[in-house]
Amino acid sequence: MILKVLEFEFDLIVLGAGSGGLAAAKRAASYGAKVAIIEVNKIGGTCVIRGCVPKKLMVYAANNRRNMLSSEGYGLISKEITFESNILLKNVREEVSRLSVLHSNSLKKLNVKVFEGLGRFLNQNTVEVVCPKTKNILRKVSAKSILISVGGKPKKLNIPGTDFAWTSDDIFELKDFPKKLLIVGGGYIACEFASIFKNLGTEVTQLIRGENLLNGFDKDLSECLEKSMTSLGINLKFKNQLKSIKKINDGLESTLESGSKLLTDNILVATGREPSLKRLNLDTLNLKMDGIYLEVNELNKTSISNIFAIGDIVKRPNLTPVAIEQGRVFADNYFAALKRKVNYENIPKAVFTIPEISTVGLSEEKANEIYSEVNVQVFKCNFTPMSNTFKKNKSKCMLKLVVNKKNDKVLGCHMFGEAASEIIQMVAVSLNTGITKKDFDTTMALHPTISEEFVTMYG
Numbered sequence: 001m002i003l004k005v006l007e008f009e010f011d012l013i014v015l016g017a018g019s020g021g022l023a024a025a026k027r028a029a030s031y032g033a034k035v036a037i038i039e040v041n042k043i044g045g046t047c048v049i050r051g052c053v054p055k056k057l058m059v060y061a062a063n064n065r066r067n068m069l070s071s072e073g074y075g076l077i078s079k080e081i082t083f084e085s086n087i088l089l090k091n092v093r094e095e096v097s098r099l100s101v102l103h104s105n106s107l108k109k110l111n112v113k114v115f116e117g118l119g120r121f122l123n124q125n126t127v128e129v130v131c132p133k134t135k136n137i138l139r140k141v142s143a144k145s146i147l148i149s150v151g152g153k154p155k156k157l158n159i160p161g162t163d164f165a166w167t168s169d170d171i172f173e174l175k176d177f178p179k180k181l182l183i184v185g186g187g188y189i190a191c192e193f194a195s196i197f198k199n200l201g202t203e204v205t206q207l208i209r210g211e212n213l214l215n216g217f218d219k220d221l222s223e224c225l226e227k228s229m230t231s232l233g234i235n236l237k238f239k240n241q242l243k244s245i246k247k248i249n250d251g252l253e254s255t256l257e258s259g260s261k262l263l264t265d266n267i268l269v270a271t272g273r274e275p276s277l278k279r280l281n282l283d284t285l286n287l288k289m290d291g292i293y294l295e296v297n298e299l300n301k302t303s304i305s306n307i308f309a310i311g312d313i314v315k316r317p318n319l320t321p322v323a324i325e326q327g328r329v330f331a332d333n334y335f336a337a338l339k340r341k342v343n344y345e346n347i348p349k350a351v352f353t354i355p356e357i358s359t360v361g362l363s364e365e366k367a368n369e370i371y372s373e374v375n376v377q378v379f380k381c382n383f384t385p386m387s388n389t390f391k392k393n394k395s396k397c398m399l400k401l402v403v404n405k406k407n408d409k410v411l412g413c414h415m416f417g418e419a420a421s422e423i424i425q426m427v428a429v430s431l432n433t434g435i436t437k438k439d440f441d442t443t444m445a446l447h448p449t450i451s452e453e454f455v456t457m458y459g
């Protein structure tokens with residue numbers, strides 16, 4: 001019997017040109033694979049277009065204004081600081097477009113074929129590209145393997161008037177900042193935008209369903225952030241929920257579970273994200289699911305052997321570096337037989353509030369749960385950083401090490417304060433090599449810095 005070898009137009013189709021998809025397409029093409037990438041929006045995905053990058057640029061704006069407002073003690077006196085939000089928003093959009101073009105150009109250089117439109121499955125080797133507006137089918141594309149990297153979208157609240165509220169996607173389309181804003185949620189996006197808007201002059205109320213900010217982070221971090229946000233004048237309302245939204249003249253009236261009402265210009269709902277799988281026509285494939293996520297094995301292979309999935313559609317930390325690494329590891333294994341695995345240990349995380357939060361490894365609570373409280377030792381210090389000496393706002397910083405008493409291994413490192421994210425990136429390297437508390441103690445301090453406290457903390 002002669003087996004017929006199927007001919008496909010491409011070696012790989014990548015669905016979605018975001019953090020993961022771009023990384024995988026570029027790496028696969030660098031091995032000589034014939035790659036097509038399908039994108040329904042701008043090239044770049046959530047991180048570049050409506051996530052990490054535009055958000056961080058806004059954080060820089062907020063940080064600058066905060067410093068300008070509190071620099072009199074340093075002899076820096078500015079009579080009036082006006083914030084033209086339209087300028088910031090326009091500049092951010094221009095930068096994002098520039099980065100999108102850079103990504104497109106690098107795809108071109110690598111001979112990756114870009115199809116603009118919505119990709120959806122016809123079968124396990126074929127995808128059709130559809131115009132999202134007219135729904136016309138533009139093209140059919142086939143490949144030996146397909147990588148799904150379509151990312152996620154914000155969850156909406158199922159309450160009356162929900163469509164009046166913004167999600168994070170809408171923030172980057174604004175022409176101006178609102179004067180009064182209600183933010184719903186206590187996670188990453190809610191805290192980051194509460195900090196951005198408040199530091200740029202908006203009156204902010206934040207509504208949190210639970211008792212703490214940033215559930216799952218070390219308790220000391222969430223407590224530090226709560227104190228700092230309160231002292232900044234953010235109105236934090238815990239153990240309350242949004243029940244309905246009504247449009248009143250130019251504003252929005254929110255009714256809360258407690259019965260009280262709030263009038264603001266706008267509402268930002270930041271209550272989590274979900275995989276964006278609905279438009280892929282996945283019913284034709286019957287892929288196995290893991291709850292709302294696609295089920296994959298450790299090589300990111302789905303239940304169909306030539307289809308892979310990475311990024312925010314799989315049940316792993318939904319962060320850009322994770323999506324990028326999954327994309328690269330997929331391409332290294334599939335196109336260069338490298339036998340690599342993604343290392344999910346000690347993923348550093350940061351919440352870009354002002355001051356910011358960063359963390360790597362186990363929280364004190366998680367370490368106690370795993371190793372039992374008697375085996376865990378905590379080293380912690382709180383102090384006012386020198387940079388705040390002449391400032392009115394004397395925000396403190398907090399540094400913490402969680403150590404396994406039995407073998408002296410550092411299990412977790414947490415920080416609240418300026419440059420916390422920059423510092424924790426380096427600590428993550430050390431944790432991955434199994435650093436002990438003694439290694440910290442025998443490292444010379446760099447003075448005067450905030451991070452020197454990490455090597456001078458004694459129990």
Ligand SMILES: Cc1cc2nc3c(=O)[nH]c(=O)nc-3n(C[C@H](O)[C@H](O)[C@H](O)COP(=O)(O)OP(=O)(O)OC[C@H]3O[C@@H](n4cnc5c(N)ncnc54)[C@H](O)[C@@H]3O)c2cc1C
Nearest residue numbers: 016018019020040045046051119150151311312318319320
């Ligand atoms: C406001 C915000 C701030 C964030 N800040 C950070 C941060 O500071 N640090 C960090 O590490 N992470 C951050 N993240 C998370 C990070 O952006 C995501 O984890 C990351 O972008 C996921 O990459 P991905 O490749 O899975 O998907 P995405 O980057 O979302 O890319 C998916 C792409 O697929 C496209 N697509 C969807 N469906 C189809 C289809 N059917 N056909 C064709 N194309 C399709 C989409 O248009 C999109 O471009 C943030 C997220 C948000 C929302």
Ligand SMILES: NC(=O)c1ccc[n+]([C@@H]2O[C@H](COP(=O)([O-])OP(=O)(O)OC[C@H]3O[C@@H](n4cnc5c(N)ncnc54)[C@H](O)[C@@H]3O)[C@@H](O)[C@H]2O)c1
Nearest residue numbers: 185186187188189190209270271272273318319350351352
């Ligand atoms: N700095 C960063 O790395 C960064 C920044 C932004 C987003 N992200 C990524 O994007 C993801 C999504 O961010 P996010 O802030 O939307 O999600 P999140 O999971 O961090 O926080 C969601 C918040 O909404 C609350 N919530 C959920 N359902 C609710 C409901 N029905 N009513 C009221 N509150 C509700 C949760 O208790 C939680 O406080 C993050 O988990 C993270 O992976 C990362």
